[in-house]
Amino acid sequence: MTVRAGWLLSAGQTRADTRLVPLGTMVPESPMTSRDGVIAGGDPLAATGVGPMQVQIGTGRAIVQGAATQGAYPVAVTSPETLTLADGHAQYTRIDSVVLRVYDELYDTDKQTAVAIEIMQGAANATPTPPTVPTGALRLWDITVPAGISAGTGGITWSSALADRRRYTASYGGIIPRGWGTSFTGAYPGQYRDNGTGLDRWDGTAWQPLTPSVGWTAVTLASGFSNNGNAQGTLRYRRITIAGVPFLQLRGGVSWATSGTIPNSGNLLASVLPANCRPAALTSLPIAAGGVDIKLDAQTSGQLRLIGSTGVTTWAALSGVQYPLDA
Structure with missing residues (x-):
């Protein structure tokens, strides 16, 4: 037998x-x-x-x-x-x-x-x-x-x-190793599973990822913008988790041709960020730009918008920008 x-x-x-x-x-x-x-x-x-x-x-x-x-x-x-x-x-x-x-x-x-x-x-x-x-x-x-x-x-x-x-x-x-049928409910807070790229922890209600992706995804810029503003590199993003809270991180910089005029009403992206990378509420953050301090609006639609002034020159830096995605 x-x-x-x-x-x-x-x-x-x-x-x-x-x-x-x-x-x-x-x-x-x-x-x-x-x-x-x-x-x-x-x-x-x-x-x-x-x-x-x-x-x-x-x-x-x-x-x-x-x-x-x-x-x-x-x-x-x-x-x-x-x-x-x-x-x-x-x-x-x-x-x-x-x-x-x-x-x-x-x-x-x-x-x-x-x-x-x-x-x-x-x-x-x-x-x-x-x-x-x-x-x-x-x-x-x-x-x-x-x-x-x-x-x-x-x-x-x-x-x-x-x-x-x-x-x-x-x-x-x-x-629990990853296998078929991964959409199961955890049994107790503190349970762990392999999600294929990292670990999830069951918090009693939902699985929370512990190991974020370390890779960066380049955005598609709207017409009028180009990458490497102020030699900051290509504008990229990644979703991470800090103390159980999802965040979006940005790095890189953008530039444009005419001082004092930000193209496309400041809307940076030709393709908005995916749904899981959008904040639950409008989030505004100060960023560095040529000549002045301006702000970045992370919108619930997935668009990133520069809010500037007439003193701005031709670049904005987004390296180090980080904001929570939950409510």
Whole structure:
């Protein structure tokens, strides 16, 4: 047997007791349930097409959560498992799912005790959707099965048919690796997850990014403006987080041709800043410019506007400008 579950067979204490005690506690999702998912390390439970209608699932480990009263089952796949898909429907495409499933006769209507990797067959339809995964099962992969496909017609094109649906879990206090299904709610303030470019912290209401992007994005200047005013470089921006508050930073400078006349009514941008880089309220900041001090208006529309005077010459510097984006 190559698919094995811990705390499934009796060993002197009730299985529910063993699973519910905080022994090797995983990331919680509620007071008595754990976040199920694959245990990261290498490429666990990877899928590979090994025949026209056969897929092989590699070795790996996972946690499968049952109902709240059951607890979570630790599972290991110790040798690759090969599964065979049914031939395609005559008319419609379907989507099948590869699942890691635990059967427990104390809780299931199936009245069996077993653990297996299985194919759950989806319904063939003009607009197919994956099958609903029952309690006690963890979706690993979705496989698109085209209409009329079979071993005799050449079988499944594995490079396009497989869709990775592995989500990951970790031990309590650990950082959850990025995987499929990233739009989940945190379980407790202080929980961390990998967002693909940095870390997010759950504050009890929402995920807050901890590691901002360090890259800068150049703006598109409106007609009449050019970059490198006062030798400050190209005008660029980036969104960062300081103490949980989102900020926008600017660097660079702009210039124009005629002293005393700022082009385009002072509106710097031909393309406004993206929605997540706009302040919740109009924000005005003093900046340096040729001849006088002027101000920069960061507008809720995403436009940046220079508010000057007749004494201004032909450049403005925006390096060091930084302002909050929240209300």
